[in-house]
Amino acid sequence: MTGARRRWAALAVLSGSVLLVVMDMTVLNVALPAISRDLRPDSVQLLWIVDVYSLVLAGLLVTASALGDRWGRRRALLTGFALFGLASLAALAADAPGSLIAVRAALGVGGAFIMPSTLSMIRTLFTDPAERARALGVWSAMAAAGAALGPILAGVLLERFSWHAAFLVNVPVMAAALGAGLFLLPESRNQNPGRWDAVATVLSMAGMASLLYAVKNAGKHGLTDPVTLAAAGVAAVALCWFAVRCLRRPDPLLELRLLRGGPFSAGVVTALTTSIAMAAVLLLLGQWMQLVQGYSPMETGVRLLPAALAALVASPLAPALAARVGARAVLSGGVALTGLALLLPFLAPVLSVGPLGYGPVAAALVLIGAGNGALAIASAVIMAGTPAATAGSAAALEETSYEVGGALGVAVLGSLAAAGYRAALDYRGPSAAAVSDSLGGALGVAGELGAAGARLAEAARQAFADSLALTFGAGAALMLAAAAVVWLLTPRGLDLSASHH
Template identity: 65%
Template sequence: MTRPSDHDHAPAPAALSADGGRADPAAPPGAPPGHPRRWAGLAVLSASLLLIVMDITILNVALPALSADLRPDSVQLLWIVDVYSLVVSGLLVTVAALGDRFGRRLMLVAGFAVFGVASAAVLLADGPGDVIAVRALLGVGGAMIMPSTLSMIRHLFTDPRERATALGVWAATAAVGSAIGPIVGGALLEHFSWQSAFLVNVPVMVVAIAAGLWLLPESRAARPGRWDAVGTVLSIAGMVALVYAIKHFGKEGFDDPGALVAALVAAVALPAFVVWCLRIPHPILEIRLFRRRAFSAGAVAALCTSLAVAAVLLLLAQWMQLVEGYGPLEAGVRLLPAAVGAVIASPAAPALAARIGARAVLSGGLVVSAAGYLVIAFGPRPLSYATVAVALLLVGAGMGSLAIASAVIMVGAPPEKSGSAAAVDETSYELGAALGVAVLGSVAAAAYRGDLPASWLAERGVTGATAAEARESIGNAMEIAAHAGTAGAELAARAQAAFTTSLEGASLAGGVLLLVAGVLVWVLAPRDLDVSGSSHH
């Protein structure tokens, strides 16, 4: 999930709860008035964000039904989930630059159109490869929409107090989207096929296009920078190769030729990208900002939080349906504690940062989320929903306290570099989600296969391609078990136990990662870091 980026250094966090209708007495006397339809415009922008966040969480609930219908292997399943965030993270900076040049409303409305067309294209999908292509096209649309929403908020709201309120609404919308996505997805899947999780976007996008053209003014940068084509190619090639290598190493082992080639490409392209960005005056990503400790602390927090959350919530959605036997709607409702924790903690984070310091809140949030994952890893056995609910509440509360991560990133950058800082902010979350599903998803898939050995399957008459399918994913195993006669119950029980073990292992990895990130953020962030913008360490 992304967080709001206060590009123009809005007022102190306390202003988030202020009355957005009054002018800020500290505002510059000659500031231009806000757009007359700015609040209606904010509704359009927030609604578009709501749909994008919902779309991610809806898919988590829809995966078991999709797997039963299309029978993807473990790598295809990871690509179906991951390709969206990968495309968004690869294109985000480039598309933001194009929006600055050609018009942000134009980019936003075009993004609505791409998102709607991609969602409708699922009707033509009859295999895992088709769904991966649809998700990639959705990523293109998402990349066009996401930076445009924040840029338009900056343009619509010229009063700092109103802008702070608008950014607070934007952040709350993201939390609400993550909460209701699984419930909406579950309700749809109770009555319709998995395609409905995509098709629900189409009518909303039609309305969004009309409302955007009517309510939103066009805006573009006065002096847009040159498009960094070399940086764009290097970043996309490096990231796609890295994620490909991680997924296939997890499935095939470290001697897989394709994964080795991809790892080599990543090892060349990503360092070359960094060197390129350091050499040219206006790179696609301002790498030099990472020399600032506060900036690096915020980026580490955003990246690691997203990395751990994306993978474990995906596994939990499948565990609830395929191991615990809940329906899609029941599973969606049972994921709510994470959103409840985030909704409670998010509004309190700025005030808490003002009282005990931004460093303590940022680092503490990572530790609280880590505690949630470790509850799953070391809680009572067998794993029950009661344990998971406690874990989700802690994870959500930790995520909520990280609502200031974007402010820390922005405070850590000079005002003239706020655009590049915002791009790093968005990219950190999307890249974290892509890497999380790739790394922790691959760890979980390997653990699942290890607990469901081919020799055990062969003893029960499951051999050859059927055994390979059962070891690919729990969805396949449950489908095979349903038609396996007397051995079916034993196969189902063993697959469920293996998947639960893989969930516990991925949770342990996620918890350790966040503990390490918490320590790193504590070391990196200046002791007197002030997210109001008065401290630029």
């Protein structure tokens, strides 16, 4: 196999593995009802089944990427493949909530080794910056597709098999990736990595896991909840201490000095804010389609597909567009496009109750997917400005932006939607707490109240739709402000066809 063909075949392995890891973040949302019926977890256990994957993955990202820089990025990636496949296989033996939580935690460990390693391997495989930008476009498209395809795959599998199938589908793919990776991927590492910083390792794990837990808990119980405040306090202390250690050492665990570069920071801001928007939209529109419009999980997954399809088209085309109009315009324009997509449901009452055409929602999803094309340029900007020795640090910072952005999108915009729903629904009848807690709770109560229940269900659905419009308006303001920040941080005439060291 020639060098060029080998590189692109290796990219297929890297992109396929990212597709699977991202799908695993969303696949559980559809499988949860079946898992609840089978394993009967209590509310705390259910929370951990959902959250432990992203908590472990986020907590280990920095450590896993630093290990890859020292130990070998190919070795770290293949280890991640093996762990992910074995953990998925172990789901067969999960017959209690505790064992499924352990399986999800092990999947998070595997994912932490896979995600940053794929990015730093692309940095190593594609030395030509223009070719690297195209490769990162493919990688970004697969990541975007994974988020949307997860629920659809889960829906298809759960109609025919038990919930275990949602995990077992990973096993053959990871086995194939392991075999192909051994053959196709070259080894690379930082030749002068410096001493391992054990204190920084512990601080990064504790800080990132606490930060993500605080954000998730705030989304469910509010900012003033004692657990939220305690987790946020631990995260603030640990991450500040971690940052100080990294900035003072000549050989830090994570090269935070990369953030001093304007283009690098612009890429990180793009990754963070686009992830916030994508996660919030998929969550909130998914709820709207099922609870307001009455679609099944499978029908909902299909109707969310335009976002993934648009991202699949836009991401590979983004580098060519950047070569014509400039990286700055594509980077900032992609974020602005996402903002406009969120503005559409805010300005037009497309989310109201009733048989309204799906067209405007599909248009908003297409715009969000097209805006995701900016992520390909964000990755290219981040990697173009990074020396090969610190590729792991760059990949860890980008992946951390995705993880934190996704969690913030669900927690912050999800909380805003919940608060808007409670404010819009003035209900003082039976089971008032359940009704004002969520639309699902309101519909459950309405089903027991006869004629009065029908009026309650109508009012609750309208309150939810109204709250979504306001939430998307706030999201649009955030994205348009981020677009301006990205424009200011990115230098005019930034050229991705030349390396920047």
